Amino acid sequence: MLGIVPGGLPAPSQAEAPRPDSLQAILEDYRSLAVGREGVPVRDREMMLGGMDVTLTAGWIYPITTRAGVKAGLLFEGEGRFTYRADDPVEGRLLESSLERRNLLDLYHEGIFADRFDQVLVVSSFDPANGDWGTTKAVADGHGEDIGLSDSSPARQTKYLARAMEWESIDQVLATADMNGGKYLKASFSGGTMDLEHEWDEAELFLSSLSVWDPREGGYRALTAARRGGDDRGEPAMARLLDARLEVATADNRSGSIVSELTCSITREGVHVLPFQLVSHRNPRARGPASDERVLYLRRVTDDQGRALEFAHRLGRVLVRLPAAPARGATVRLRFECEGDVFAVKGREDRSFSFDWFSWYPEPVAPDPGLFTYTLDVRTRAPVVAVAPGEVRSSRQSGNVRELEVAARVPKRWVPLLAGAYHTREFLAGITPVRVHLLREDDDLLSRMAKHAGFFLDFFADRLGAYREEALDIVEVPRDRTPFDGLGASGMVLLKPHVLKRLEAGTALGEEILAHEVAHQWFGMDAFVISDEDAWLYQSAAEYFAGMATGALLKDETGRKHASEIRARWWRDARKSAGAGSIEGASLHTGPKGMPQRERLLLDRGPLVLHMLRGIAGDENFFAILRRFLARAAEDGRGTTDLLQSVAGEVLGQDMGWFFDQWVRHGGIPRIHIEYRIQPRVDGGFLLEGRSEQPADDTFKKMYIPIDLEMDDGSHERSTIIQDRPVTEFRIERRAGLRRIRVDPDHVTLALYSTGKD
Ligand SMILES: [Zn+2]
Structure with missing residues (x-):
């Protein structure tokens, strides 16, 4: 039973x-918001709407009230201006880059974003005007005529509020703010360069955000978001x-x-x-x-x-x-x-x-x-x-x-x-049960997947530290579930049927997706909380390690070939991200149109950035950095770019701020011109002298440039040019003859190189 x-x-x-x-009565009261028909004229009134300084230059304000008469916001119509200050540097960078992408940079100056508006609708758990509504006497003074009164708007806005209530849980947010204490405000601006929405939450999540109406996508898209400390x-x-x-x-x-x-x-x-x-x-x-x-x-x-x-x-x-x-x-x-x-x-x-x-x-x-x-x-x-x-x-x-x-x-x-x-097969990878659950009866695929997942678990554990979950379940999910190819939760990997088809056919891409989801057991959404600007850490790292593990699974020549194909793909697609802004701002590319740019930043540029860090640190230090980072993130319950930066600094014994600033916090791809001259030496060797040049503007990035020297006997030697200023001179000497030189032939650095010989 x-x-x-x-x-x-x-x-x-x-x-x-x-x-x-009762809770029901309070909620119903907040669900019956109406805009008052009695307007009050205002001139040059300053007020704070959440994080915005607002000047109501001239116009009318109408109160928004609940049925019980509680003030829950206002409607303003007329001429106004707002100023938004991004106090936090991360917020400032994100705001600047999202305004730049929308060609709105002329509204932004050094952390301050300002525009005009001719209407603002505010819904709030408190009266934003502090009860100071002025008096209707001003109407009698004749100001109403100067300002121009639109008497249809309160009714129209009441209908709009009623519609919004059908779609949003604002009544619940307002009631929660009211009953638990704390302030909540949401303001919608229209009539400026674009329609904006500002949410200021000091009641529930302590978060504030600024979004812009995107007519192409028919919704608000985030320009920036910031935490407001709960203190x-x-x-x-x-x-x-x-x-x-x-x-x-x-x-x-x-x-x-x-x-x-x-x-x-x-x-x-x-x-x-x-x-x-x-x-x-x-x-x-x-x-x-x-x-x-x-x-x-x-x-x-x-x-x-x-x-x-x-x-x-x-x-x-x-x-x-x-x-x-x-x-x-x-x-x-x-x-x-x-x-x-x-x-x-x-x-x-x-x-x-x-x-x-x-x-x-x-x-x-x-x-x-x-x-x-x-x-x-x-x-x-x-x-x-x-x-x-x-x-x-x-x-x-x-x-x-x-x-x-x-x-x-x-x-x-x-x-x-x-x-x-489900048809299920269980294997032991060391002491960890790996169970594969498929909606088909395919013994061969069941055992192959369990074996490969076990291989990936061992591969990652060797480099990143022991696996900590009780087991690993790999589950086929129907096509229409989860928005991705797969999903890595703690102790579980979900895969869609089309990924299983690829695994069935034995393709490298199928193995890579499986490896990516298994890598999320270490770099997991579940393992530590990640804010939007740190989201690259789990996607890029999972993708990077998946590429490495797939190369190892395929072994030898096939594995090496696959690894270099993956790097070529990262490099080719990362180049298309040159104008997409920073990796930390990847989540600002929302909606179907933003998806390709987001993926290039997270799944191509991000892995290449980690590969550059590995190139600078060397294998042993690189894995030590990640192991220490993951252990520290598990302790703090939070893995951030700042944490990775400080751990990298500790392991390498130098401040790595420059690396994360230029590759994670800023976008762009440097253009590097290398000019060189080769002089043969009497002993049969050569002297290579040259200069590496980058424009001396804000596109400059410090680079470790790999140079491949192909010697007369066909062997290859490696040299690195460290470019730490716009013009850097270098000198390479060898005792053997040189056949040719190549700059970064394996695409391990993100730069556009050109060379010239004299
Ligand atoms: Zn992922």
Whole structure:
């Protein structure tokens, strides 16, 4: 007996009329924002809208209020100007490069971005004008006529707000800010050079961002984002997940129940309401973010004494109201009971399901949900079996019910759960079980993949330090899941069918994708939290090590040939990234149009940058740098470019700031001209003298330029020119004759070389 109640009815708490101070009532109040029809004229009014200094030169402001009359923002129409200051150097660089890419650089000067606007709509958890609305008396003075009053706009904007509420969870954010303390503001500017949105969050995630409306892509695209420190209020999270007991049961692999018992630690003072992410529905045909098809219903939330707690679940978010605000550092235990037909999303034949790219259990809203241990018990209908990362405690069948129990003692940040009619093969790579799960019966492919994955695990462990997960599960996922070829979670690799086809055919690219995902076990999103500007570290490093491991797997001549093909690909595609800005700004290339540039920065330029570091450091030091970096990142729970830079500096005994500045924090590819002269010597040797030149502007980069000397006897010798200023002279002498010289023939440096001989 699975104990599943067929779903469909709304939770009883939603059917009753809410008490005025209930969570439901507060949310509904914030969902009924309206723009007041009574405007107040303003002239030369200065105000702060989040991180923006705003001058309302001349125009009208209208209050935005909730139904209960709480001020929740304003609408301004008229003439205005804003100034945005990027205080942090990273933010400044990102802002500058994203404005440059959009040809908006004339609005930017030394960290300050300014423009005009003729309308701004502000929604906030507080009154941004501090109650200082002026008096309507000014209208009687006749200012209204000078300024020009558009009386249709408040009604139009009220409709706009109502529409926005259907799409966004602003009501939940405002209610959370209101009940937990802290300020939240979102301002939409229009009428300037472009439409902008500014979000200022000092209530939930302590984050501020500036986005621009992109008409080609029909959405806002980030120009910059920055952390706003929480200071004494606590972390940019209200809770961290410490442990989860998850129970999933389905009798038909389509609908069923999900029960999550979460132990969370409270990381802030004064938390009355805890926000979680939890999927609301999985209807791919839904026009909006809400749907009444394939819904996950949250039926009950209880505390550790079994008391029912007030909650609200909408648009992928749950708010849970705690009976009293726990002290910072306290532990709370919450139980969530959900049910619905959110298992299989498509097709009636394929009863497999995959909980791999959304919050299928409640995750605390936070930039970092925290590392947690878990147990997971899944009951499916045979032949569908479940797969999840961790130690398999039991896997059995009784009647047509398949049950899997796994436990994760090594803490993880995320639990992917896949289920299907899998064929599984388990191998031991040293002491680590490697399990391959395919939706096809192919013994040859199963054993080959397990063997190769084991090879990659050993290869990476030798260079990067021991593998720390309980096991490695490699799972085939249906075509329509996860947006990528594959995905590397902690202890698990997900691969799509087209990658398996490549592996079946024995292509190097198939092996490379497998190696890349296995490399994410070290350079993983799950292993340490990575901010956007540090995202290159896990993508570029996984790609770099995947190339190296694939070369080693293919062995000898084939392996060497493959390794040089990979380098040639990085070099060729990285050259196309010359105008794409810096690697740290890669995530600013959003949407389908930004994808190729993002990939060039992360998967071509990034690996080549790591290869240059290896060229400078030498193999032994290079691997020592990465081992120390990964150990330190695991300790701090955070791997950043700054950390890699300081570790590289420690290992190499010199400040490596220049390297990361020029290759990670700035874009561009240097043009280098090498002019040289060869003089034969009486002893049969030669003297090579020359100069390496780069333009003396901000495109200059310090370079270690490899020179290949092909000697008369056909042997090759290596020399390196270190160019540390725009014009560097060099001199190379040998006792043997020289046939020819070549500059960086293996494409191991990112530069455009030209040579001249006199
Ligand atoms: Zn990746």
